[in-house]
Amino acid sequence: MRISEAARLLREAGISTYREEARRLFSHIEGAPEYTLIASDPESTSEAFAEAVERRCKREPLQYIIGEVGFYKETYKVTPDCLIPREDTEILVDYAVKNLPRGARVLDLCTGSGCIAVSTVKNLPKSTALALDISEGALSVARENAEKNGVSHRVDFILRDVLSDAAPSGSFDAILSNPPYVKDSVYPELEAEVHREPRIAFVGGEDGGDFYRHITKAYSGSLKEGGFIAFEIGYDQRSLIEDIARAENMTCEVRLDLSGHPRVAILRHKS
Numbered sequence: 001m002r003i004s005e006a007a008r009l010l011r012e013a014g015i016s017t018y019r020e021e022a023r024r025l026f027s028h029i030e031g032a033p034e035y036t037l038i039a040s041d042p043e044s045t046s047e048a049f050a051e052a053v054e055r056r057c058k059r060e061p062l063q064y065i066i067g068e069v070g071f072y073k074e075t076y077k078v079t080p081d082c083l084i085p086r087e088d089t090e091i092l093v094d095y096a097v098k099n100l101p102r103g104a105r106v107l108d109l110c111t112g113s114g115c116i117a118v119s120t121v122k123n124l125p126k127s128t129a130l131a132l133d134i135s136e137g138a139l140s141v142a143r144e145n146a147e148k149n150g151v152s153h154r155v156d157f158i159l160r161d162v163l164s165d166a167a168p169s170g171s172f173d174a175i176l177s178n179p180p181y182v183k184d185s186v187y188p189e190l191e192a193e194v195h196r197e198p199r200i201a202f203v204g205g206e207d208g209g210d211f212y213r214h215i216t217k218a219y220s221g222s223l224k225e226g227g228f229i230a231f232e233i234g235y236d237q238r239s240l241i242e243d244i245a246r247a248e249n250m251t252c253e254v255r256l257d258l259s260g261h262p263r264v265a266i267l268r269h270k271s
C-alpha cells in the first residue's frame with residue numbers, strides 16, 4: 001500500500017490529520033525518516049502497514065498503534081492500560097521543574113503512564129517521587145517508563161485508591177496531579193479515540209471535581225512548609241478549583257495554556 005492510499009483510507013474514516021498520520025505509520029513500520037516522505041509516495045509491501053492503517057481507521061489512537069509518545073523532553077511507552085500523555089500536562093511538569101528546589105520530594109497522584117513523576121524527576125537534579133494509581137496495568141507501564149528514562153531508582157510506584165486509601169506517610173515539596181476531571185455527563189460525548197483509553201482515567205464525578213476536593217482536603221497536610229499542590233484542570237474549571245482552595249483556606253493561582261485557557265492550578269496554604 002502506498003502512503004497516498006493509506007491517507008485516502010484514513011480520510012474516509014474521518015481522520016482530519018490523515019496525511020501526517022499516514023506518514024507517521026509508514027515511518028514507524030518501514031523505519032524511514034518522516035521528512036523523506038513529504039515529497040514522495042513510497043509503497044510498503046508489509047502486512048504490518050496495512051494492519052496499522054486498518055486499526056487507525058477503526059479509531060484506535062495513533063499512539064497506541066505506534067506504542068510510544070513524546071512528552072516534555074522524554075519518550076513514553078503507552079498501552080491501552082494508560083492514558084496517553086497530553087501536551088497540556090507539560091505545563092504542569094514545566095511549572096514543577098522551574099519552581100521546585102534541587103532534591104525536592106514529590107507526590108504524583110493518579111500517575112497513569114508515570115509521565116508527571118518521571119519527567120519532573122528526570123529534569124530536577126536529585127529529586128525523588130512517590131507515584132500512586134489505582135490501576136495495576138497503568139503502574140506496570142509507568143515502572144517501564146521510569147526504567148526507560150533512567151530514573152527508576154528515584155521514583156516509587158504504588159497501587160492506591162487516592163479517594164479512599166490513607167495518604168502515604170512522609171511530607172512532600174509538591175503534590176502534582178492530573179486526576180480524572182471530566183464531568184460524568186460529558187464523557188459519552190468525547191471523541192471516539194478517547195473511548196479507547198481507560199474510562200477511569202477521565203470521569204471525575206458530577207461536576208468533575210471529586211478528585212480535586214478529596215486530594216485538597218486529605219493530602220494537603222502532607223505538604224512541607226512552603227509546598228504546593230499543582231493540579232491540571234479543565235478549561236472551564238477555574239471557579240470550581242478556586243472554591244475548593246477557599247474552602248481549605250488555601251490560595252489558588254491559575255496558569256493558562258497557549259490558547260489562553262486555564263490549565264494548571266497551584267494551591268498553597270495561606271501563611
Ligand SMILES: C[S@@+](CC[C@H](N)C(=O)[O-])C[C@H]1O[C@@H](n2cnc3c(N)ncnc32)[C@H](O)[C@@H]1O
Nearest residue numbers: 085110111112133134135161162178179180201
Ligand atoms: C487523567 S489520567 C492521568 C494520567 C497521567 N498522570 C497523565 O497526566 O497522563 C488519571 C489517572 O487516574 C487514575 N485513577 C482513577 N481513579 C483513581 C483512584 N481512585 N485512585 C488512584 N488513581 C486513580 C487512572 O488509572 C489514570 O491513570
